[in-house]
Structures are given as C-alpha cells and as structure tokens.
Amino acid sequence: MAVILPKGTKAPDFTLPVTPDQSLSLHEFAGRRVILAFYPADWSPVCSDQMSLYNHVLPEFRRHGAELLGISVDGAWCHQAFARDRNLHFALLSDFEPKGAVSRSYGAYRNQDGFSERALFVIDEHGTIVWSYLSPIAVNPGADGILDALETLPPLEKNDGTAKNPSHVG
Template sequence: MGKILEPNIPAPDFNLHATPDQTLSLSELKGKPVILAFYPADWSPVCGDEMSLFNEILPEFRKYGAELLGISVDGVWCHTAFAEQRKLHFPLLSDFEPKGAIAKQYGAYREKEGCSERALFVIDKNGIIAWSYLSPVAENPGADGILNALEALPK
C-alpha cells in the first residue's frame, strides 16, 4: 500500500473521461475547491455507499463552492450506468486507460487488487492539496473530514 499525497503540494493534474464523449481536467476547475474522492469500484452493495452518501451531502459541499469528483478505475459506460441508477449529481471520472494512472500519481492505487484506495483529497482553489485522508478500504469514510477541511480553507 503506497502512501497517499500529503497536503501542501500541488495536486497532479489529470484529464479523464467524465462521460463517454467528455473529459474533465483538474486545471479546468482552478478557482474552486475540489473534492477528489477515489473509491475502489462502482456498485458496492449497500445503502448509502460512499458515492450515494456524498451525493446526498452535495448541497453542503456546494455551500463552500466546492466541486466533487468521484474517481475509480471503472470504465466510462460502467460509471454512466452507476450514476444513473444511483441518481448521482456529480461527475465520476474513469481512471481506466492506462488503468489507475492517476490513482498511482496520488499514491492511492492498490496494485494487488488493481483498483484505487478509498482516499479523499480536498484541493484548494489554487490547485494545492489542503487535506488528504486514506480510509481502510472496507470502511466508508463519511464526509465529516471533508467538511472540516473545506471549513478550514482560507476564504
């Protein structure tokens, strides 16, 4: 298990598919805080899995002007189906080809399983990592850490 990137360094940029015909780069979101939520896979079989929970809390994140991005190694069609079924109102990025390349840059890739860790990053409006957290992979981290980190960002 690698060590995830820590605060006070620039967040590595990426350009990944958010829908089958659209890509999204971190640099496009400069000027806003970004919550980057790596998670192992779509379709975890519980109510209120991590992405569904964050979806419910989205209005709170938006109060801080923050954008939420989910990211996993699932393919873009898988993400589309997952987002549709769970009614997610934020982009899911597909770290699919080369697989896990962005997760690796953030130190959030599980080589053995071939998926991302459950890792959270709050990136400030200048693209600097303000907070990061690695959760045990089986444990949904909840959103309290993210909200505390957003609250601590300089206005």
C-alpha cells in the same frame, strides 16, 4: 497501504473521461475548490455506499465552494449506468486507460488488487492539496473529514469581488 500525497503538495493535473465521449481536466477547476474521492469500484451492494452518501451531502460541499469528483478504474459506460441507477448529481471520472494512472499519481492505487484506494483529497483554488485522507478499504469514510477541512479554509473570493463566509450560510 499506499502512501498518499500529503497536505501542501501541488495536485497533479489530469484529464480523464467523464462520459463515453467527454473528458474533464483538473486545471478546468482553477480558482475553485475540488474534492477528489478515489474509491475502489461502482456498485457497492449496500444502500448507503460512499458515493450515494456524498450525493446527499453535495449541497453542503457546494456551500463551501467545492466541487466533488469521484474517481475509480471503472469504465465510462459503467460509471454512466451506476450514476443513473443511484441518481448521482456529480461527475464520476474513469481512471481506466492507462489503468489507474491518475490514482497512482496521487499514491491512491492498490497494486495487489488493481483498483483505487478509498482516498480523499481537498484541493484549494490554487491547485494545492490542503487535506488528504486514506481510509481502510472496507470503511466508508463519511463526509465529516471533508467538511472539517473545508471549514479551515479562508472564505473564497467570489467573482464579483465579495467574500462569502460559508460557515454563516444556512
């Protein structure tokens, strides 16, 4: 298994296609929290694959002030079809060319297979990795680890200057 970037590391910046004609960069999320979910491939043949599960947990992630980005080596057109089919409400980034380059920079690429590991990173508002986890490739890691990590972070200062405490919402 790969060695993924550990807690405390500066998250490497990247720019990747998010649709066939648009791209997204990590630095655009400065001041906000980001969850990066690297995964092997679109179209897992089960009802409750990892991305579909996260789709249902999105409101919880957002309550903690975090945006979710899914990343695999699938092409932007493939991501578009997959996101439509599963009704996904978050961005899927295409680590397609040069293939797996961003996955490699996070230590989350499987050379022997040619696709990304199932690896999770929580990045804080300063662009630092505060939690990372590498799951066995066949095991959907669920969302509990991500939520635990988000809960350890101090309340995020909102733009209007008021602090919100996510654990007391809802």
